[in-house]
Amino acid sequence: MIDEVGHYALVLALALAVMQMILPFWGARARDARLMALARPAALAQFAFVALSYAALTYAHVVSDFSLANVVENSHSTKPLIYKISGVWGNHEGSMMLWALILTLSGAAMAAFSRAIPPRLLADALSVQGCLGVAFLLFILLTSNPFARLSPAPMEGNDLNPILQDPGLAIHPPLLYLGYVGFSIVFSLAAGALIGGRIDAAFARFIRPWTLAAWCFLTLGIAMGSYWAYYTLGWGGFWFWDPVENASLLPWLSGTALLHCAAVMEKRDALKIWTIFLAILTFSLSLLGTFLVRSGVLTSVHSFASDPQRGLFILGILVLFIGGSLFLFMLRAPTLSQGGLFAPISREGALVVNNLLLTASCAAVFVGTLYPLALEAWNGDKISVGAPFFNLTFGPLFAPLALLMPIGQNLAWKRGDLLAALQRLWFAAACGLAAMLAFYAAQGAPVTAYVGAGVAIYLIVGAFVEIFNRIFPAGLRASKNVASRASGLPLSAWGTAIAHAGLGVTLLGLAASGWGAEKIVSMKTGEAYDVGPYQLSVVAMTAAPGPNYREAIAHMSVSRNGAVVAMIEPSKRFFTTRRMGVSQAGIVTLNFGQIYVSIAEQNDNGAVDARLYWKPLVSLIWLGALAMAFGGGLSLADRRLRVGVARRAARISGASAPAAG
Amino acid sequence: MTRKQKRLTLIFSALGLLGAAVGIVLFALRDNVVFFYGPTEMTEKQVGPGQRLRIGGLVKPGTLVHLEGKRITFSVTDGRNEVPVSYTGLLPDLFKEGQGVVAEGALDKAHVFRADSVLAKHDERYMPREVADALKKQGVWQEEGGKAGSGANK
Structure with a gap:
């Protein structure tokens, strides 16, 4: 019963999305305030129905309702509760549901907190957001229905991929999606502004809070994904330049550029066209990421199942939105007026350089990610573009940013003094x-x-x-x-x-x-092995049962100069339902560095093969990302960026002539 | 500076940077791309020693040998041809005889593939796509996908 309610709610949400797409747009053309005003309740109700549907799916996972194919394929009655809840998005259908949930949440947030935005712009933007809702809800209902039934219902499910049974699953996808899909607000506003054809500095004020919020979530999501890969894959690496990772880095790079460029547009009314372009580009790259990850073009732990029909559908969505928005951009961009002037050496100039470097490095990552796919489609050659390519291209393009960043911060707007900035x-x-x-x-x-x-x-x-x-x-x-x-x-x-x-x-x-230091050794109980400045030795090997797995744990002591400083317990888990072993790395943080141990099966002679790593200061990689997101959050709390301010500022500047026609 | 000069500075610096970026990318693409071959393609293309490659196929049953000092050897097969591989290090969790594998490295003078990394499947249901394609090319692909996996679990 609850499953049917969920399914039905999803269909109703689609109907609302269709309404939200058509009526406000029509209202904006016909200058009918009532039709335009429909956008807001439609967006809120659409979110409510998707949330209801999502809750029904979660309920089915929690109570292990094995009449749903989705639950059978990805759950098991003995699975811990946290993975029953987070396992909802640990599969293709569920992750698209999470995508739709956050998409409609974004629409609802825009509807609820954008009273400052002029009604026509809001109506057009929400209409674009409704269009996105239609596309993705159709995709779910037509190709990836999570409420598909299985008859007769089996007694037990197939369990979730053990690699995904990790607290990371509860955190990484929601954060990443909040970032990815959060940019849809910025995209819709940009498309809405292009449709209306009126773009002034106030527009930057509307998009900045949303850009900043989405950027913070994306930063956290990428960092969390990187840390998850680091501790779970057992190689001690935290970034593999894997296409799936690149797919999340691309919108981050262009989103970072957008963040800085919107500041120029807000303060100085310059770089308007560029800001709009970046707003479109950032969400387009999010869509591209979804396509790469969800269509089965790439095989990775993220692509749960490949089905050509789904791939084609997402490709269609991709072409429609990216093509449509770029076409609109092409039509409107020449009509936008040029804004404030600035000298090449100035805060604006520095931010232009920032944007050039960020988009150039974004393009380099883009080429490295898509070139293998394009080449294979072209002549069937299979190649892989790995870390050497990215280190060689991304490195030199990103490094100048680090050197120029503090200089740019110390330049004045409009006309800066380079010498004085360097002196400071x-x-x-x-x-x-x-x-x-x-x-x-x-x-x-x-x-x-x-x-x-x-x-x-x-x-x-x-x-x-x-x-x-x-x-x-x-x-x-x-x-x-x-x-x-x-x-x-x-x-x-x-x-x-x-x-x-x-x-x-x-x-x-x-x-x-x-x-860092790294070695592979066969560890015998009681013997000490050097790694970096520390010594590791196996104290004991024990076996322990888990809820849906068996576990062999190696208890090791970490000592420095003869004194034991920490204990570390790497283990090997064996999941019985999927008959699959998974290593759990043992990690201990010492002075921001980490000792990282991952073990293989125990040998016949009782020794255990292990990879030992000493990674100095490695935790700073993710702490830095936390600081970036915290900084973003702090800016978001600034009263200048609050939603109401744009309205007051607009009222004040409304007296002076609007800058764009 | 006049308005025009300012704009020209902007445009030329942007073009210069873009040109540099394109140059770096093209340069990097020439030297840092690794081709993927199945065992049969490797024989056909007569790959010389030292060229970095990725190879993929099935681990031929009965060929996995553990030598001393974490060294292992095995053969990668696509049913028609096979390539001997040697590797030093820990194998991934899902590495098994008869299963799909991807290895990256280069041939040595004795035509043994020296792998510096070995990847296996992410879980028991999926085959690396390159491996599946290489096997399909040789006509030895068997549908061992989702249905077989879930059937065995019931």
């Missing part, structure tokens, strides 16, 4: 150089490690130089009113500094991987 950064540069020498003295080669670490320190210190100069405008000695100046700084200034420093922290973690 002498302290940060000195810190970076000192750190480089200190790291070289302490840890030695390779070059990438100590140079990278030096740049990272420069970046972290440099990120706060602007704030320092605003709090101490006359140097450290004149420290009057410091507290009031510090608290008077807008939150977004702190947010920028913290997010930029976060990138430095991540870079430091990446650079430090050059000093």
Whole structure:
């Protein structure tokens, strides 16, 4: 019964989406305020019905309703509750349901919090959002129905892929989707603005909070996915330049560019066309990612099952939305007026360079990800483009960003003084150089490690130089009113500094991987093995039963200079339903670095084969990403960016002539 | 600077950067791309020693040998031809005789494929797509997909 309610709610949501797509759009053309006003309740109701449907599916998973094919294929009655709930999105149908849930949530959020947006723009934007809803709900209902029945219902399910039975599954997909799909709001607003043909600085104010929020979630989602891959795959790697990972990096790169470019548009009314283009591009790349991951073009742990029909359907959605929005862009872009002027050396100029570098590195990743697919379609040659390609292309394009970032922060709007900016950064540069020498003295080669670490320190210190100069405008000695100046700084200034420093922290973690140690040994109980500055030894091997698996655990001690500093328990799990073994790495964090051990089967002589890693400062990679997202969140809390402000500002600037026609 | 000069600076710096990016990408694509072959294609294309490749196929049953010091050897087959592979290190969880495998490395002088990484399937239901295609080409593909897997579990 509940399954039918869920299925029916999904169909109703589709009907609402069709209504939301057509009526407000028509209303905006016919200037009928009542039709335009329909968009808001339609978006809210559409979200409510998708949420109901999603809840019904979750309920079926929780109570192990094996009359649903989806539950049979991906669940098991002994599976722990957390994986019954998160396992809903651990398969193709369910993950598309999560996608639809977040898509309609985005539409509802836009409808609920956008009273500042002019009614015509909102009507057009919500109509585009409704169009997205129609496409994806149709996709679910026609090709991937999660409510398909199985008759007769089996007594037991096939269980979830053991690799997915991990707390990461509960966190990574929702965060990533909030980022991916959150950009749909920005896309809809851009498309709506293009349809209406009126784009001014206020538009940047409408999209900035949504861009920022989606960007924060995407940052967290990527970082979480990377950490999950790191601890679960047992190779000790955290980024593989796998096409699926690249698919999430692409919208992050263009989203980062959008974030900075929207700031220029908001402050100076410049770069309008470019901002609109990035808004379209970012969500298009999200759609492309969905296509790559969900269509079965790529085989990975993310592509649950491949079905050519689904691939074609998503390809159709992709072509429709990317093609449609770019066509609209082509029609309207020439009619947009040029905004504020600026000298090449200025904050705007620096942000243009930022955008160029980010989009160029985005393009490099794009080529590396899609070239193998294109070549295979072209002549059937199968190639793989791996880390060497990306290190060679992404590295040189992204590295200048790190050097230029603090300089850009210290340039004034409109016309900047490069020399003065460099002078202000002498302290940060000195810190970076000192750190480089200190790291070289302490840890030695390779070059990438100590140079990278030096740049990272420069970046972290440099990120706060602007704030320092605003709090101490006359140097450290004149420290009057410091507290009031510090608290008077807008939150977004702190947010920028913290997010930029976060990138430095991540870079430091990446650079430090050059000093790591790695070895593969056959460990006998009681013997000590060196890895980095630590010694590991197996204390005991035990077996333990889990809820739906058996587990062999190696208890190891980690000691330094003879004193035991930690215990570590890598294990090997065997899932009985799928008859599949999974290694659980043992990880312990010591001074931001980690000891990482993954074990294989126990040999006949009682020794156990293990990979041992010492990864100095590795946890900084993800802590840096947390800092970036935190900085973004801080900016989001800034009162200038709050939703109501755009309305007040619009009212004030409404007196002056609108800039775009 | 005049308005025109400003715009030209912007356009030329953008074009310069784009040109540099294109150059780097093309350069990197020439040298850092690894081809994927099945055992039969490898024999046909007469791959020389030292060229980096990915090979894929099934681990031929009965060929997996553990030598001392984590070294293992096995043969990758597509039913028609086979390639001997040697690898030092821990094998992935799902590595088994008779199962699909992808290995990356290069041939040595004795025509043994020295792999520096070995990948197996992500779970028991799926075959690496390259391997499935290589097997289909040789006509030895058997449908061992989802249905067989779930049938065995009931």
